[in-house]
Amino acid sequence: MDFELADDALGLLSPAQTDLTPGEAGNVIVAVETYALAVPLAQPLADSTAALTSWIVPVVEIRTADGRVGTGISGVHTGPELLCQVIDRYYAPALVGASSEDILGTWKRLYWLPTHWIGRAGVVHMALSMVDIALWDLAAQRAGVPLWRLLGGSADPIETYNTDGGWLNLSVADVVRDLGSLIDRGWRRVKIKVGKADWREDASRVRAVRKVVGADITVMADANQRWDLATAQRMLPVLAEAGMDWIEEPVHADDLGAHQRLQVVGTVDVAAGESLYSYHAFASFMDADAIRVVQPDVTRLAGVTEWLQVAHQAAGHGLRLVPHAGDMMQVHQHLAGVVLAESPPLLEFIPWTQDVFEHRSVVNEGFAERPRAPGASTAVNPRAREKWQLKGVGGRTSNE
Known part of the structure; x- marks a missing residue:
């Protein structure tokens, strides 16, 4: 049109x-x-x-x-x-x-x-x-120059974690098989989905995954806002027992108070950000100590300009900055590691759209190589x- x-x-x-x-x-x-x-x-x-x-x-x-x-x-x-x-x-x-x-x-x-x-x-x-x-x-x-260089980032590879093996529609056996494949290909950090109608199924899933992958692999869990506060509180000890690195979006994304209560009483870090759309919203969560893992998404915030604002806020609060990858990491591979922060940069990797772009992402042994072509790696094939x-x-x- x-x-x-x-x-x-x-x-x-x-x-x-x-x-x-x-x-x-x-x-x-x-x-x-x-x-x-x-x-x-x-x-x-x-x-x-x-x-x-x-x-x-x-x-x-x-x-x-x-x-x-x-x-x-x-x-x-x-x-x-x-x-x-x-x-x-x-x-x-x-x-x-x-x-x-x-x-x-x-x-x-x-x-x-x-x-x-x-x-x-x-x-x-x-x-x-x-x-x-x-x-x-x-x-x-x-x-x-590539965007990361324009923004002052270093050329060092960025560690990634893989989300593509732990989907909720897969059986525990399939999840274990898929995670094993990712680990064999070099990933040391993986994420699984939770949020079943019965929280006991989530508990069994988390325990089974940890038992199979062993203690040396970092595992995160993502409920995609599906739990209420009571369910999340029941699950926190299970997550801690299984050594989950974080619980992502445990409750409704807009419920700052519930996030805050979970973070205060739990020993597992609360992660959120893919459903927060402004630097004002992120500031409210950070000021309330409602999250410890900040997950800004350049496609949900208003682009690189606002993403950088959130990244600086997170670094200033001493929090972990781990972008959510609605872009499948295509832009975020430029943004990670361009702000001064205490924690090392980490990226979410999902490989679904690699064939869309003229310049594919390059990941070796779980680490993303910095793009070399000028621009933001967004040109469509x-x-x-x-x-x-x-x-x-x-x-x-x-x-x-």
């Missing part, structure tokens, strides 16, 4: 470009295009809240006058058309004609559009994330778009 540029986008004029030098003129945004890819999974998977047969990657491509293209992505179970519509109808008219280099100014300008009143979290905020990632991708391309693009989703806005 094509969108014509109006002189006035919902009462907010696009910034005029006057008296630009030739270099600055090349930075001007001339087109914004959105689409989405549905990448099939090797097998159906489920946690306590969702059953998946594919992972959807919404995409925005921002083109500048000098022919560069910055790519922003998200990752969702459903509703990719909603993210694309926010960009097409509300953000793109305010982007075309603006400078791609004014990243923070653009972030603030889009955040305070009238859509702010219906979307300080969720779809509108995630759409802003896609735009922000695309602008940072352009910035790194212009600098001729044209063959992937041909295979997996969703019909009827997305649009294009241009003054070309």
Whole structure:
């Protein structure tokens, strides 16, 4: 679907470009295009809240006058058309004609559009994330360096933990087999899903996994918000007994008080963040000592700009910073390890979308190698778009 540029986008004029030098003129945004890819999974998977047969990657491509293209992505179970519509109808008219280099100014300008009143979290905020990632991708391309280097990170490999072996729809025997395969391939940290209707099943699952993998493997558990406070309190001693490194999203993501009570009384660290959409929300949880493992997601927060804000907050509180990977680590491989923190960087790895991108992630023996190509590693492989693009989703806005 094509969108014509109006002189006035919902009462907010696009910034005029006057008296630009030739270099600055090349930075001007001339087109914004959105689409989405549905990448099939090797097998159906489920946690306590969702059953998946594919992972959807919404995409925005921002083109500048000098022919560069910055790519922003998200990752969702459903509703990719909603993210694309926010960009097409509300953000793109305010982007075309603006400078791609004014990243923070653009972030603030889009955040305070009238859509702010219906979307300080969720779809509108995630759409802003896609735009922000695309602008940072352009910035790194212009600098001729990978994004992690632009942000001041070191070239050292980053340790990862693997989430792809512990799904809730798999039997305990299958989980043990899959985790064993990951361990044989070099991972020393793995995560399993919990959140069964009967908490006793979760207890048996946790104990069985620990017994089989042994004491030398770090194991985390993720309830995906499925427990109430009473169930979580019952499970804390079991998790501690099994040596779980953390319990992720044990209760409803918005229930700060429940997270705080669990963290205060338990010996297992509480982890959360994939369902927190702003640096204000993270600040509230950190100030209340409601979490010890901070999991900002660049696709749920409003992009790299807001992710960095949360990362600095977490480091300042002395907390562990472990990103949630709605992007399947594609952008986070650049972000981990770019802030001054006491704990070593750690990344979540899920391999579902590797074939989407021109530059795949490289993981050896559980450690992610830093990307070498300029940009944010988000450019989409044209063959992937041909295979997996969703019909009827997305649009294009241009003054070309």
